[in-house]
Amino acid sequence: MRINFKQKFALVCTALLVTMLPAQAQLNIFACEPEYAALAKELAGDDANIFSATTAKQDPHFVQARPSLISKMRRADVVICAGADLEIGWLPMLQMKSNNRDVQSTEKGLFLASDHVENLDIPVKVDRSMGDVHVLGNPHVHLDPFRVASLAKSFTEKLVQLDGPNAAVYQKNLADFSQRWKTATAKWQKKAEPLQGMKVVAYHSSFKYLFEFLGMQQVGDLEPKPGLPPTSSHLLSVLDIVNQQQVKLVVYTSYQDAKAADWLQDKTDIVSLQLPYTVGGNKQSVDLFTMMEQHISMLLLSLEQK
Amino acid sequence: MKLSKLTTAVVLGVAAAQTHAATDDINVSAIINVGYTEREDFQGIAGYGVDDHAAGLKNGFWTDHTEIAISAPIDDMFFGKVTMVLDEHDGETEVELEEAFIQTTAMPYDLSFRAGRFLSNVGYLNGKHAHTDSFADRPLVYRAFMNGHYYDDGARLSWLAPTETYIELGTEVFKGATMPAYSDGEGVGAHSLFVKTGGDFNESHSWQLGASYIGFKNDEEYCSSHDHGEEDHEPHALEDEHGEAFGACDFSGDKDYYIVDATWKWAPNGNYKYQNFALSAEYFIVEEKGELHHEEEHEEHINVFDEEHHDEIDVEHTGFYVSGVYQFSPNWAAGLRYSEIDFDEPYSDGFKPKVSTAMMEYRHSHFSTIRLQYSQDKSVEHFTDDQVTLQFNMALGAHGAHQF
Numbered sequence: 001m002r003i004n005f006k007q008k009f010a011l012v013c014t015a016l017l018v019t020m021l022p023a024q025a026q027l028n029i030f031a032c033e034p035e036y037a038a039l040a041k042e043l044a045g046d047d048a049n050i051f052s053a054t055t056a057k058q059d060p061h062f063v064q065a066r067p068s069l070i071s072k073m074r075r076a077d078v079v080i081c082a083g084a085d086l087e088i089g090w091l092p093m094l095q096m097k098s099n100n101r102d103v104q105s106t107e108k109g110l111f112l113a114s115d116h117v118e119n120l121d122i123p124v125k126v127d128r129s130m131g132d133v134h135v136l137g138n139p140h141v142h143l144d145p146f147r148v149a150s151l152a153k154s155f156t157e158k159l160v161q162l163d164g165p166n167a168a169v170y171q172k173n174l175a176d177f178s179q180r181w182k183t184a185t186a187k188w189q190k191k192a193e194p195l196q197g198m199k200v201v202a203y204h205s206s207f208k209y210l211f212e213f214l215g216m217q218q219v220g221d222l223e224p225k226p227g228l229p230p231t232s233s234h235l236l237s238v239l240d241i242v243n244q245q246q247v248k249l250v251v252y253t254s255y256q257d258a259k260a261a262d263w264l265q266d267k268t269d270i271v272s273l274q275l276p277y278t279v280g281g282n283k284q285s286v287d288l289f290t291m292m293e294q295h296i297s298m299l300l301l302s303l304e305q306k
Numbered sequence: 307m308k309l310s311k312l313t314t315a316v317v318l319g320v321a322a323a324q325t326h327a328a329t330d331d332i333n334v335s336a337i338i339n340v341g342y343t344e345r346e347d348f349q350g351i352a353g354y355g356v357d358d359h360a361a362g363l364k365n366g367f368w369t370d371h372t373e374i375a376i377s378a379p380i381d382d383m384f385f386g387k388v389t390m391v392l393d394e395h396d397g398e399t400e401v402e403l404e405e406a407f408i409q410t411t412a413m414p415y416d417l418s419f420r421a422g423r424f425l426s427n428v429g430y431l432n433g434k435h436a437h438t439d440s441f442a443d444r445p446l447v448y449r450a451f452m453n454g455h456y457y458d459d460g461a462r463l464s465w466l467a468p469t470e471t472y473i474e475l476g477t478e479v480f481k482g483a484t485m486p487a488y489s490d491g492e493g494v495g496a497h498s499l500f501v502k503t504g505g506d507f508n509e510s511h512s513w514q515l516g517a518s519y520i521g522f523k524n525d526e527e528y529c530s531s532h533d534h535g536e537e538d539h540e541p542h543a544l545e546d547e548h549g550e551a552f553g554a555c556d557f558s559g560d561k562d563y564y565i566v567d568a569t570w571k572w573a574p575n576g577n578y579k580y581q582n583f584a585l586s587a588e589y590f591i592v593e594e595k596g597e598l599h600h601e602e603e604h605e606e607h608i609n610v611f612d613e614e615h616h617d618e619i620d621v622e623h624t625g626f627y628v629s630g631v632y633q634f635s636p637n638w639a640a641g642l643r644y645s646e647i648d649f650d651e652p653y654s655d656g657f658k659p660k661v662s663t664a665m666m667e668y669r670h671s672h673f674s675t676i677r678l679q680y681s682q683d684k685s686v687e688h689f690t691d692d693q694v695t696l697q698f699n700m701a702l703g704a705h706g707a708h709q710f
């Protein structure tokens with residue numbers, strides 16, 4: 001095929017246009033968790049400075065409002081977190097101490113994912129005897145691809161609001177991400193069909209949204225109540241559930257202790273499985289796509305184990 | 307009577323707050339801090355004048371520093387907090403307004419301004435609420451020099467440097483009317499300067515260093531011995547070996563504090579849930595320049611009379627504490643602390659008060675702590691007090707975020 005002058009001209013014009021687009025401002029993005037650092041990377045582009053306050057090895061409920069995080073937040077243009085009180089033990093202190101007026105409220109540079117999607121497990125009635133229950137519902141929303149798709153849209157709106165001159169770039173990134181994510185979601189749904197209806201025991205309500213997406217059913221929790229570590233008497237009651245309901249799988253995250261799950265594995269023919277939970281949770285999970293693929297393929301693999 | 311009125315006010319306040327809770331971010335919390343302590347009566351700290359707050363825990367059952375706090379963003383510019391503390395002294399419940407401040411959240415140039423009544427940010431422990439401590443009482447050096455903690459009416463300006471490493475500079479001015487300050491309360495009776503810096507060595511290790519100065523202009527005439535009526539109880543000071551004893555309010559002049567503090571925290575991979583260790587230390591230099599009031603007993607013929615003296619003094623005391631706390635499971639933690647003071651003459655002629663403390667605590671959840679603590683207290687010469695405390699420290703309502 002020959003390229004004629006018209007086509008050449010169009011190519012040159014496109015190239016020029018692309019280079020003439022305003023250079024992306026170096027937005028400083030402070031993400032509370034690795035999954036939101038990954039989402040910000042997809043949408044804000046490579047030029048943004050993205051910092052994750054926690055790693056996959058850290059329980060986001062128990063982070064310290066460390067000096068290093070205060071100075072990071074001081075320079076943030078955008079703070080993106082799960083919200084729904086997940087970070088209540090440290091985020092308000094960082095906001096207060098950072099002296100950064102741009103990230104104090106969601107009207108400005110603060111983005112709380114849970115504000116933008118429907119949350120599961122919103123309790124009808126809350127008191128502390130129920131454990132560390134979140135009044136605003138389960139904050140671990142990043143494990144449902146449908147919610148992630150809508151979070152991508154909402155977060156792009158936030159980026160556009162804060163950095164109008166680069167709106168076109170953010171819209172383009174969103175369109176690109178949404179397309180790839182939609183295709184991947186359809187693929188995951190198909191691939192995960194064998195998991196439908198599968199019963200599972202988990203540590204905390206960390207995977208609730210993943211189970212909802214996959215049509216799986218969490219029938220037991222290693223924690224007696226949210227936030228309380230497993231006790232031996234509680235584990236015995238989980239053991240009963242496992243035996244009565246023929247549960248084949250117990251899962252936990254990269255920041256939770258394997259002991260309780262392993263104990264259950266020793267007592268029954270259940271498979272104990274550490275899932276990545278977030279980006280960086282295992283070697284293969286380098287972004288949101290590979291993280292979801294890992295979850296599904298690891299769960300499928302466990303079906304074959306027994 | 308005083309209390310019941312306040313209780314009603316608090317209940318109404320809480321009820322009013324709750325009706326808004328769904329829409330506004332009003333945090334209401336209460337800390338219940340109760341326990342039982344087996345110890346001898348407090349006999350002072352060497353010959354250094356301190357008031358009842360410096361005594362630490364009371365003998366027998368106690369409710370100490372039970373607090374109620376309400377905080378919320380006021381608008382997009384201001385945040386506000388009120389903390390009331392209930393303490394029991396000599397059978398009377400006393401209500402102290404420990405905090406009532408507003409703080410800016412939207413000042414330009416990385417500045418932050420606070421005004422009202424609040425805890426001074428000098429040192430490491432002073433700016434923290436006692437219920438977040440890892441021990442049932444404050445270290446000896448804090449009890450002697452800071453009356454447990456120094457809070458007052460005043461204003462603070464702080465600035466965060468635009469650096470990768472955290473550096474905060476701040477200055478405060480206070481009325482100077484709550485212990486250890488005692489000035490006329492008209493104008494500025496205390497002022498401070500502090501710098502705090504910190505960072506991470508790596509994923510598992512973090513650190514913080516601080517250097518602070520706080521100066522008080524004290525005048526014995528205006529000493530009100532903390533907020534509660536000083537006429538009820540004598541300031542404590544044990545007659546020491548050379549017969550000298552000074553009350554909490556016997557000094558007039560300049561009192562300058564220089565404090566350095568260092569903290570190191572460790573958690574495997576930075577995951578604080580299962581295991582972590584915190585080591586912190588503070589060192590105090592206290593300079594007193596002025597006059598010390600004391601009475602000397604004289605006998606002339608058959609008359610015995612007290613003669614008042616005002617001695618010029620220029621002295622320097624030092625003191626420190628070191629504490630290490632290891633949380634070895636989500637439920638259990640244990641800690642050790644040592645605190646010692648080296649008083650200059652005329653408060654002491656070489657005796658150094660010291661307290662060694664060990665504690666073990668069980669946390670059922672993030673909100674409840676049961677702590678068993680043992681202290682070997684050598685605050686006064688020739689006497690060792692073995693103190694055993696069982697403490698219940700529990701939080702109701704909103705979880706407040708904690709400082710590093």
